[in-house]
Amino acid sequence: MFGPITRSPLIRWAAGLALASAWLTGCTGGSPARPVDGPHEPAGQDGPAAAGLGPRLQDPPELVSRDGVLKATLVVERRRVQVGDQRLFATTYNGAYMPPTLRVRPGDRIDLTLVNKIDENTNLHTHGLHVSPRSPSDDIFIAVKYRQSFHYTYRLPRNQPVGTYWYHSHADGVSAAQVAGGESGILIVDGLQRYLPSWLRGITEHTIALKDDQVQGDSVRTRALKMGAPTRRTVNGQQNPVIIMRPGETQLWRLANIGANIYYRLHLQGTRFHVIAQDGIPVRTVYATDSLLIPAGARFDVLVQAGSAGTARLETLPYDSGRAGNKFPRAELATVATSGTPVLRVSMPTAFASHEDLTRAPVAARKTIAYTENKAGTKFFINGKTYDPRRTDFTATLGTVEEWTVRNDTDEAHSFHVHTNPFQLMSVNGKAQPPSRGWYDTVNVPPRGVAVLRIRFSGFTGRTVLHCHVLNHEDEGMMAVLDIVRPRPAASPKPSPGSRTR
Numbered sequence: 001m002f003g004p005i006t007r008s009p010l011i012r013w014a015a016g017l018a019l020a021s022a023w024l025t026g027c028t029g030g031s032p033a034r035p036v037d038g039p040h041e042p043a044g045q046d047g048p049a050a051a052g053l054g055p056r057l058q059d060p061p062e063l064v065s066r067d068g069v070l071k072a073t074l075v076v077e078r079r080r081v082q083v084g085d086q087r088l089f090a091t092t093y094n095g096a097y098m099p100p101t102l103r104v105r106p107g108d109r110i111d112l113t114l115v116n117k118i119d120e121n122t123n124l125h126t127h128g129l130h131v132s133p134r135s136p137s138d139d140i141f142i143a144v145k146y147r148q149s150f151h152y153t154y155r156l157p158r159n160q161p162v163g164t165y166w167y168h169s170h171a172d173g174v175s176a177a178q179v180a181g182g183e184s185g186i187l188i189v190d191g192l193q194r195y196l197p198s199w200l201r202g203i204t205e206h207t208i209a210l211k212d213d214q215v216q217g218d219s220v221r222t223r224a225l226k227m228g229a230p231t232r233r234t235v236n237g238q239q240n241p242v243i244i245m246r247p248g249e250t251q252l253w254r255l256a257n258i259g260a261n262i263y264y265r266l267h268l269q270g271t272r273f274h275v276i277a278q279d280g281i282p283v284r285t286v287y288a289t290d291s292l293l294i295p296a297g298a299r300f301d302v303l304v305q306a307g308s309a310g311t312a313r314l315e316t317l318p319y320d321s322g323r324a325g326n327k328f329p330r331a332e333l334a335t336v337a338t339s340g341t342p343v344l345r346v347s348m349p350t351a352f353a354s355h356e357d358l359t360r361a362p363v364a365a366r367k368t369i370a371y372t373e374n375k376a377g378t379k380f381f382i383n384g385k386t387y388d389p390r391r392t393d394f395t396a397t398l399g400t401v402e403e404w405t406v407r408n409d410t411d412e413a414h415s416f417h418v419h420t421n422p423f424q425l426m427s428v429n430g431k432a433q434p435p436s437r438g439w440y441d442t443v444n445v446p447p448r449g450v451a452v453l454r455i456r457f458s459g460f461t462g463r464t465v466l467h468c469h470v471l472n473h474e475d476e477g478m479m480a481v482l483d484i485v486r487p488r489p490a491a492s493p494k495p496s497p498g499s500r501t502r
Helices: 014-024 175-181 471-475
Strands: 062-064 069-083 086-093 101-104 109-116 125-127 149-155 163-168 184-189 205-213 232-235 242-245 250-257 264-268 273-278 281-289 291-294 299-305 310-316 331-338 365-373 380-382 394-397 401-408 414-418 423-428 442-445 450-456 462-467 479-485
Touching: 062 069, 069 101, 086 175, 101 109, 163 175, 163 250, 163 273, 163 299, 175 471, 184 205, 184 250, 232 331, 250 291, 273 291, 291 299, 365 394, 414 450, 423 442, 442 450
Parallel strands: 062 101, 069 109, 101 184, 205 250, 242 331, 365 401, 394 479
Antiparallel strands: 069 086, 109 149, 125 163, 163 184, 205 232, 250 299, 264 291, 264 310, 273 281, 273 299, 310 331, 365 380, 401 450, 414 442, 414 462, 423 450, 462 479
């Protein structure tokens, strides 16, 4: 589906190797390893720009693949940890609200053991990866019980798109509670910088993981989540951290909404986001925008260029999800502090990566996915049915392209996400979407809106799901089972009347 990916070399610092070893045994601490595709920040940036503004942004620690394999253990447990500016009980991976980033390359194998130390079932979903939906890979029908573990094995194809992904709980009926409680982290497939022009390779990279929490006593709330309730927003688990830049400097930011429910409408004062990848898929043509609407589950890899010395706010702007939905207020997320020796402002790329365009592809089948909900907004449906893991709702044939019409027949926004294969967004409310930036795995569908997409089923068969990625809605029914099957063998032609056979 996508063009071949060249594997770039990976340099691991000794400190990073020690850190990875500590994480494998469930420990924390140390400084993150920074491979070539995500270089460390230049020295000497801690100066007066950050003084008095808040804590400096900390990128999550990383577990990096070695010799084509990433071996890791993730322990799920309730612990009292730092969440923003408070110590709260949260549902953690390896004892951290912002757990380690898993960093791999196309063609790698991920061997991951999930250990469950919470008193309810959990599991793991590698959101966006083009991997098998069958056990022991990305099988979301698995239930890992309390005090049990499960060993996942994922094999990434060599043409796996490079960019930002994430991992989180997909436990049946409690995914919102567990993700809101803290069960989410970043997964990076290296190789994005190879598409950058030579003058932008080796630039500073930051993870901007957007997590939100509601506080209940001394804990992060996990039950009775109300999307309109007061909600704190954090970046990498920090409250309003400071991002250091030099005048004229260009950085690569990995923007990811890894919360359970709410929307972000990101804006950075005084500059624009130059989008180079969406949902882990590089764009064909880089585009610039003043703000980015990021529903839960979505990601954008962007280039950001600093202006003159001073400070600017990274903020989420007000967003109204519809008269049956919620009005999300403006909130400050981080402060960008620009100071020090200026660097030369460089031009941004235009042409970027290549990928398939399904505009003229033969369409094997067309399907309609209709979102509805009850008047109270407590039950949610796809084609009039609530989720049942025992039922198959849709069937698709491996190797074919289908066109899906996702119709939101409600008065609030819903997102659309499908596992295993990404899709090309063709139009929203009748407006055609540019093929040069049309690939996603999670998109917003406005109230009373219609999104048309095309999807090629490649690589893998098996039962998987499609759903609204507002996890409150998913848990209350807005999910359906998709079975990807092999083509039926061609029937042998029947002999004509009177013909003779030997």
